[in-house]
Amino acid sequence: MKTEQEFKQKILIADDSEMNRSILTDMLESEYEIIEAENGVEAVAAIQKYGVELSLILLDIVMPEMDGFGVLEVMNRRRWIDDIPVIMISSESASLHVERAYELGITDYISRPFDALIVHRRVVNTIMLYAKQKKLTALVMEQIQEKEKQSTLMIDILSHIVEFRNGESGLHVLHIRILTEMFLKHLPHITDRYQFTREEISMICMASALHDIGKISIPGEILNKPGRLTKEEFDIMKTHTTIGAEMLDKLSFHQDELLVKEAYAVCRWHHERYDGRGYPDGLMGDEIPISAQIVALADVYDALTSERVYKKAFSHEEAVRMICNGECGTFNPLLLECLKDIADTLQENLKSADGAGTDEKELQDILEEKLYPKEASASERTLKLLEHERMKYSFYASMSEEIQFEYTLSPPMLTLSDWGARRLQLPEVVMDPLGDKRITDIMSAEELRNLSRILHNTSPEEPVVKYDCKSKIGGMDRWVRIVVQTMWSSDETPKYEGVIGKAVDIHEARLRIDALENMASHDTLTKLLNRDYAEKWIEECLHREGCGRYVMMLLDLDHIKEANVSRGRMFGDELLVHVAESLLQNTGENEIAARISGDEFLVFIKCGSDEEETVRRIASVLSGEYKGFSFSACMGVAEAEGSQKEYVQLFKEADQALMEAKRKGPGHCEFYKNIRRQ
8 A cells, every 4th residue: 555655746856955955845845755866967867767757856057967957958868858847946047047948948947045935836836737738648649549540440441451352361461560660669779860750650550551452453363373473473463562552642632641652652662672673663772762661571571471372381580581691582781680689579579469459348447447436426426527528528629620619599699619719819608699790700691691591491300511601710711611510409399499510611622622623614724614614504594594695606716736836835825825815804794715625715705786796896806916926716606595596506506607717718707697598
């Protein structure tokens, strides 16, 4: 059973003055266990001994053997400063000393002579601050680990599908990941050439599971052939590297993600060899990314020690010998040294992973027992659970960086999350929000009416809606997606009572979607509508009530080929863009200009009683000079009155008129009605 002293938090006081240590000890020993050091060397030894058991260090600057700055430099080198807060105590008040101490990571600074109240308050505040930071860090890490777990699960499922086709056990994927992680963690101990962050290790390990994903396209009779592959079959087998890389390269999004980049490298180059005799690209030495080198070594080791349809398993010792002797290709000498260093622990780690299992129910029971002892009453446990959930909600709401809110109808009240209130520069509670100008400044009255109408059309059976709109956030127009769930009473006839929901900033995503939609509907060079979308637009116009009188003009530039030959294709493109801009400037509301093929354009434009005047206005911009090059166009014109004609008929008439104009020579214009009379 622990004594009272063992339950106390530990504070290290490092000061060469026995009097100062005694004063500080008298101030703090009733609440904390005090450990003393009279110089920097003793302080470092104490930190090494107690580690994170220390809740705080009170550190003097001027000490024999090693001063306070020396202690801080050691703490930074060994990263102790990340876990143990330091308050510097000294009579040295020069700004350079204080500034240097803060640069080395101290949390606070206390000057002598001591004020007992100030010392006690700062000690308590610092310890509480670090305790809260540790809790928050633990919560964030838990969320990150859960996210990684889900990502890993999906990757494992995908990679196991490949292994299933390959006739191998799912343990191959697990073994590759474990071996990759061991190499990544040990390699920095034997060389300074490679240093990996925690994120890089995690991403490379996940990417390793996808190393053979390209095998999903290899025929099963080759994958699972018991005997030796023919040259033709081996050539097909080798394509799994480029196929896997191509799959990743063709992902529409996420190309900038570290996981995708590492997975691409691993897929394409895990069969390259250090001497350049691998495939598919014959890379040599450090031309091969280190992640692919590591996965290659892990893959060879596991292939040797596992039974396959075409071979028996080799022993661990034989596999290591064969790899180091170069019988399985040439590997980075540093990786071979790494393999020898960890050889004794390889099998142990792989076996423990094979049989590993977690009794989640048992872990949950232990956690609940620790958090809520059995002596607590049911009501106390309920209150604790509610408080725990409230804290989690508050934390997740702030970390998600989403505007979370609740709106009640009676009384009319909008409640915002803390982060959402700061983002919108509003109080957390707004009474009668629909009548509050601060709300209508953020979201227009029209958008509020639209959202209100949508919400009132929900039902208890289908309460969730999504609504995209523009809102003014931080003085800027932003696209947001509002996702809400309406709340209904439990009456026999349920009543609408309000909503809970969140608003997510989707500005960049919406702009990308708009850009993609624009690419689908517009010609990439001239930015005019393309033929398909022009057809849809005109059909809708022709069938619209009160459409009015329009003319369709088909235009064919006469000299574009000559421009391409004499001035080059880039100039030809410039000329097309110039014509397109001229057409756009001469089309108004409910009128369009489109590029329907290389040098052919379509204009659909309103016309009054004088049809020929309308056509002349368009024709005037289709002849002239551009950068000293003379150009003109042939035109075919057909008219449409309301919904008397379908698009196909109108286009056919304009096309016949254009053919007649081209027959007469450059710069001619023909009306279909004149051809028909002939």
